[in-house]
Amino acid sequence: MSPRAFSGRREIPAEANAWESFRGWETLFALTWTVSTVFVILDDSHPAGTRAATVGLMTLCAAGYLLFGRPAIIEDENNSYRGVKYMALMVAAFVPASLLVPSATFGLFALCPQVFMLLSGGRAVAAVLVLNLAPAIRLLTRTDLEAGEVVLFAGTTAIAITFALVFGPWISRIIHQSKERANLIAELEASRAEVARLSAESGALAERERLAGEIHDTLAQGFTSIIMLIQAAQAQPDSARHLHLAVQTARENLAEARALVAALGPAPLDGSTLDDALRRLSARLGEESGITVNCAIDGESRPLPPSTEVVLLRAAQEALANIRKHAAAHCVRLAIRYGAADVTLTVEDDGTGFDPTTPTGYGLRGMRTRIEQQGGTLTVTSAPGLGTSVRATL
Numbered sequence: 001m002s003p004r005a006f007s008g009r010r011e012i013p014a015e016a017n018a019w020e021s022f023r024g025w026e027t028l029f030a031l032t033w034t035v036s037t038v039f040v041i042l043d044d045s046h047p048a049g050t051r052a053a054t055v056g057l058m059t060l061c062a063a064g065y066l067l068f069g070r071p072a073i074i075e076d077e078n079n080s081y082r083g084v085k086y087m088a089l090m091v092a093a094f095v096p097a098s099l100l101v102p103s104a105t106f107g108l109f110a111l112c113p114q115v116f117m118l119l120s121g122g123r124a125v126a127a128v129l130v131l132n133l134a135p136a137i138r139l140l141t142r143t144d145l146e147a148g149e150v151v152l153f154a155g156t157t158a159i160a161i162t163f164a165l166v167f168g169p170w171i172s173r174i175i176h177q178s179k180e181r182a183n184l185i186a187e188l189e190a191s192r193a194e195v196a197r198l199s200a201e202s203g204a205l206a207e208r209e210r211l212a213g214e215i216h217d218t219l220a221q222g223f224t225s226i227i228m229l230i231q232a233a234q235a236q237p238d239s240a241r242h243l244h245l246a247v248q249t250a251r252e253n254l255a256e257a258r259a260l261v262a263a264l265g266p267a268p269l270d271g272s273t274l275d276d277a278l279r280r281l282s283a284r285l286g287e288e289s290g291i292t293v294n295c296a297i298d299g300e301s302r303p304l305p306p307s308t309e310v311v312l313l314r315a316a317q318e319a320l321a322n323i324r325k326h327a328a329a330h331c332v333r334l335a336i337r338y339g340a341a342d343v344t345l346t347v348e349d350d351g352t353g354f355d356p357t358t359p360t361g362y363g364l365r366g367m368r369t370r371i372e373q374q375g376g377t378l379t380v381t382s383a384p385g386l387g388t389s390v391r392a393t394l
Contacts, residue, residue: 039103083118299338327351
């Protein structure tokens with residue numbers, strides 16, 4: 001993935017990597033080629049025709065750079081067709097130019113680094129050696145050659161070639177590592193954007209699940225109670241008490257709905273303690289169903305974190321709603337025990353019971369999810385005909 005292809009959700013534009021923002025090699029080529037051409041033109045030791053031919057060859061090299069070399073370097077095409085074609089043109093044009101007028105040899109300062117930008121391995125080494133052939137050919141064709149000149153030429157040539165062979169690959173590796181790091185940063189930024197998107201989706205899903213649990217534990221249970229009370233009123237001549245309870249339940253359900261929409265705490269806890277809310281739930285179950293309900297507070301009562309109180313209250317609501325709808329119980333015991341480092345809610349009934357290994361409805365699953373999200377545990381003990389015990393510990 002190219003850094004240019006990445007478009008993350010950021011408020012400021014991404015900073016280009018060093019290789020894209022600084023192209024010093026272009027300045028080096030332009031300066032070196034201009035100076036070399038000027039040196040060739042001003043070299044009076046060669047005929048004007050020879051200098052003109054050399055300038056023409058160097059102009060051909062510059063055109064080849066613009067057409068083939070520069071695009072290949074920018075696109076980082078290592079050993080590509082364009083790069084090989086450019087190097088072949090350089091050998092075919094630059095070596096004769098440096099043979100005609102030695103001043104053209106200054107162009108090697110620009111060409112040798114380009115070799116390692118475009119070629120790798122043995123190809124790069126061979127190209128550097130071939131580009132440096134002209135001085136050796138000129139030296140070997142001289143008739144007045146002296147031993148000192150041979151030693152001096154061999155030493156300087158060896159240093160120049162060694163410098164090119166050592167620093168050329170090193171610089172090339174730095175360039176490629178910079179590109180790899182830029183690509184890696186772009187991929188990491190894209191991955192971070194994807195993680196943020198998935199996190200947002202996960203948060204939305206968790207919020208939907210939370211709202212589903214709130215609606216089930218409040219509005220759905222309240223509507224169930226209203227329906228049962230109205231049905232009981234229809235079946236009895238004296239229906240005032242049941243209608244009164246239905247109206248009371250409807251009002252509390254409305255309060256729950258308003259609290260849910262306004263993202264406030266659960267309505268039964270507004271302005272009261274958890275113990276008071278549990279006592280009200282127990283009393284309401286007794287009034288609505290005629291079941292004997294005992295509510296006990298064990299240990300030293302104390303305020304709990306709001307999230308803990310909400311989870312315990314919802315667990316009690318769900319357990320009592322299940323008793324009313326399914327258990328056919330006569331007696332219910334609701335107890336909350338405050339320990340030194342935990343709190344336990346227990347709801348027990350003497351109803352019909354069920355097999356805990358069978359799949360359960362949304363209510364128990366939602367209760368377990370709420371409790372486990374708070375780091376607690378839920379234990380459901382039951383058997384057909386032996387009643388049910390629900391214990392939540394936080």
